[in-house]
Amino acid sequence: MSWLITGGAGMLATDLARRLGPEATALTRADLDVRDAAAVRELVLARRPDVVVNCAGWTAVDDAEAREEEALAVNGHAVRALAAASAEVGARFVQISTDYVLSGVSAGPHPEDAPPAPLNAYGRTKLAGERAALEHGGYVVRTAWLYGAAGPNFVRTMIRLAGERETVGVVDDQRGQPTWTADLASQIVRLARSRAEPGVYHGTSSGQTTWYGLAREVFLLLGVDPDRVRPVSSDAFPRPARRPAYSVLGHARWAEAGLPPIRCWREALHAAWPEVSAAT
Incomplete structure (x- = not known):
């Protein structure tokens, strides 16, 4: 299979390209501005990949509050152009999205079919991208x-701060699932190579x-006292964009597709540690 990856300089795209090796072409913004719909279509039709994975995106969450139209151009309109071009050549299209399309309010893990209810501009723009991808299969x-x-x-960041500060205040009222990009890259490959039905996967x-x-676990791996990490509320770090308090996502669709979910976050962090700590 031939793969085309946009946003090629990013963290996930880097691990995805490394996982795929010569099967993949990773394009940076210098190679392709995804906001240019004509250029997107021309490139996809010329290369005719089997799979297109869109890792490009506006990820500056707080900046999107004042620049929503600019964020929408990348996270919404560009996705429509990529998805349409992929459908035109019969390529499988994978759009990377975010928990921020959901409300962050739930009694348990958000299922894949939970009604979207973004709290901020970034989430709204990513939801537009989701809808564009799904409309094109x-x-x-x-x-x-x-x-x-x-x-x-x-x-x-926690590795760096452990060496700079005696104590570090870290938010303890937001709950989620730390995810290693190498694990996610492998999961995307399994998905695209499977017979799974198109749709939303977590x-x-x-x-x-x-x-x-998570910060305490990082300190433990560093071999330093985890009590140097102090719990604080989100109010201690006011931001322009609201963050979801509960970002735990359910994984039922993997079972439906006959694929295992990604492993436990703590096991993954321990496996990732030699690589991640060496890069800091």
């Missing part, structure tokens, strides 16, 4: 709390924790 893989070796992320690790719980 694509896959939507929602993920959250990503970390890896190839880009800035919470885990690498690409997050199993289990759940808070940012505080």
